[in-house]
Amino acid sequence: MTTRPLIVGTVIGIVLGDITTGIVVGASLELVFMGVMAIGGTVPPDAVAGTAVGTAYAIILGQGVETAFALAIPASMLCQMMFVPFTALxxxxxxAIDKWVEKGDYKTLERIMPLVSLTTFIPRGIVCACAIALGSTAVEGFIAVLPTVLLDGMGVAAGMLGAVGFALLLKMMWTKKLAVYFFVGFILSSYLGLPLMAVAILGILYVIILFVEQNHNGKSASAAADEEEELFND
Known part of the structure; x- marks a missing residue:
């Protein structure tokens, strides 16, 4: 949970000497980014970068959560768009890693892994530093300069990646035994209009019912076996 806004905001507050503002801003941004998660192949807004920039700017200017929101959202969107090139680095x-693997040089591989991770984290840190130095107007201006065709294409691609991600996940999980649960959930959501949370709660309740029944049947079978054993022992 170290990547959650509440933790990131608190750490930024400790570093900048204002823990109270860090906790308050982190908790507020937690509500904003609570539903942001990577599902399938989708790339969500970068909650860590957004929280770091928003919290730092709110503390530096001595202003409240509104200032944090003004920078957190565009900064998170900027890092979201740059996720693929950062990862490609x-x-x-x-x-080099392939050569070390062929040689069996695992000690070098262990030493190099932190450096490989820094290849992604350092550019994100530079983006956050520039966002704090330039302010929200510059970040929003950069996004506004991007061609509409590019932004629309990224939006379409994000939607497609989500569908592809679910399809890949379903392909790994799909069995004839589990297929019925997929269609039950589909009917509950599409035809009965139940929200995702309601479907999830129904699934949890059904699992509890199955667990209780199997536990009860197991105890009954064990008791019957004990009675039969005692009968033959007599």
Missing amino acids: RSLWSP
């Missing part, structure tokens, strides 16, 4: 290490 790690592929530059692949040739």
